Amino acid sequence: MMYIPKHSESGFRHLSSKHENPHVLGVGLKVHTYTRSKHLVNYLHANNVSVDYTRILRVETQLAEAVARRMKLTNGIFVPPGLKKGKPIFFAVDNIDFSEDTPDGKHTLHGTMMTVFQQEDNAT
Numbered sequence: 001m002m003y004i005p006k007h008s009e010s011g012f013r014h015l016s017s018k019h020e021n022p023h024v025l026g027v028g029l030k031v032h033t034y035t036r037s038k039h040l041v042n043y044l045h046a047n048n049v050s051v052d053y054t055r056i057l058r059v060e061t062q063l064a065e066a067v068a069r070r071m072k073l074t075n076g077i078f079v080p081p082g083l084k085k086g087k088p089i090f091f092a093v094d095n096i097d098f099s100e101d102t103p104d105g106k107h108t109l110h111g112t113m114m115t116v117f118q119q120e121d122n123a124t
Contacts, residue, residue, distance in 0.1 A: 020051065024048075025050075025051050025059065027049055028055070031050065032053075032060075039052045049082045064107035080116065082118075084118065087119075088118070088119075089116055091114060092115045095111070096111040096112065096113050097110050
């Protein structure tokens, strides 16, 4: 059974091509990140809960290209564009170890997660 809104303001998807509801984009990105399922993303889109699969792929590509462009400007290291030069920055670093299904088939993943933040000018 599919939900059919009584008027155009109902539901999650904004029908105007000029605007996109960030909620439906976020749902689609999250579902695709966890499942990698084209079928599930398109099912959610058909029920007005997500954008379609091709939109998800376009956004993921745009994000990857933006990160690559940024890394070219910063000698191969991703530096968030909001950081201000000359102001102190703070890091939190932790290792990540998983022993489960991984893309390379070795069933382990070892990585490092780093978070960086900087206080705003008006912070005391």
